[in-house]
Amino acid sequence: MPASTPLVAFDDPQYREAVVDLLGAIAYGEISAFERLAEDSRMAPNLEDKVAIATMAAAEFAHVAPLNERLTALGADPFQAMAPFQGPIDRFHEYTAPDDWYESLIKAYVGDGLANDFYREIAAYLDADTRDLILASLEDSGHAAFVVDRVRAAIAADHRLGGRLALWGRRLMGEALTQAQRVIVDRDALSALLAGGVDRPGIDLASISRMFTRITERHAERMTELGLAS
């Protein structure tokens, strides 16, 4: 980070620890998303869709290097920073293993969207440099239109598919919340970050409730865009 930016917040070791946690979680999340999307690309019904999903995978992985550089600049080992999140993130993927190509597409779109919304909400409580880095990592991989197009066409061709995929979207949301909640409870520094500090605003219960409302609403918007009830 630029030496010219005084970062009062980093004088607080717990704040630094929370940022290391958060960057480690995002980095491992990107690696994991990369691996799942690459696996999904093998299920693609044709080469064009294969390349589209592989492009999403490569875009996720491209975010890892800048996150690792920042972790190193903060004096942290990137791999140690990621380690605590490997369990919860792997479990999320284990419990939401797609059964077919459409479940994969929806998971790529809805899962990515949920993770982005969640990190974006937390980024609002961070110093400007960290916030900018996180927002850059969450940039849309630009393939949302591809997913929406393929899912809507499939539902139009087979209406029963819509019901199954709507259930799938709810399950993704439920698992994501379960694992996210577990991570925050397990990581003291992250919980403390949300509680605030002398030089940073905390997040009160009313704010947490509004945050979850916003995340849920955006999830519903994505499901609607896919032509699915949320």
Added chain:
Amino acid sequence: MPASTPLVAFDDPQYREAVVDLLGAIAYGEISAFERLAEDSRMAPNLEDKVAIATMAAAEFAHVAPLNERLTALGADPFQAMAPFQGPIDRFHEYTAPDDWYESLIKAYVGDGLANDFYREIAAYLDADTRDLILASLEDSGHAAFVVDRVRAAIAADHRLGGRLALWGRRLMGEALTQAQRVIVDRDALSALLAGGVDRPGIDLASISRMFTRITERHAERMTELGLAS
């Protein structure tokens, strides 16, 4: 390609067809390598190795877009150009599915090396623009040192592993040659390219023999570098 470069060779529809074949084969090869490396990254014994192999995967995939752009510029559909090579390349991977992490590493290193040597040899018979594009696609993903380091350390720790991995290297070489030969026989334009044209030198039997000698020698060098008998 720059309009200022007159490409006499492209006036020959069979030459154009051969280039489309070759670019299609390389593009699908990169997509396929990406998928296998991404799958291998899930087998990685630790996060550091996982990121190293995923970085190799992303580097392979990054070559696909420029190849597809050139195919489009040549008036070809990239996905149609790739299609004939999906079978042979998928079969290569099916017959050489790694059983463990070290077989994966060696396949990444030796398989990539073999493919690069083969395409580099053919590129010598092409127009300068196509040759440059192909050579750029074959740039070393820069992780050879990582593979050599991991494999040598594993063999030092367990000498029996060396014998098994040496056999594995021979099997990779055999399967690669089988599939490459089948592709050339099946694709008339590629066979014709090797036979030469009015404005291009062909490749005679003695040259083919020297080409295979060079490819075999470089394979042997890679095996030696890994600490394995070839």
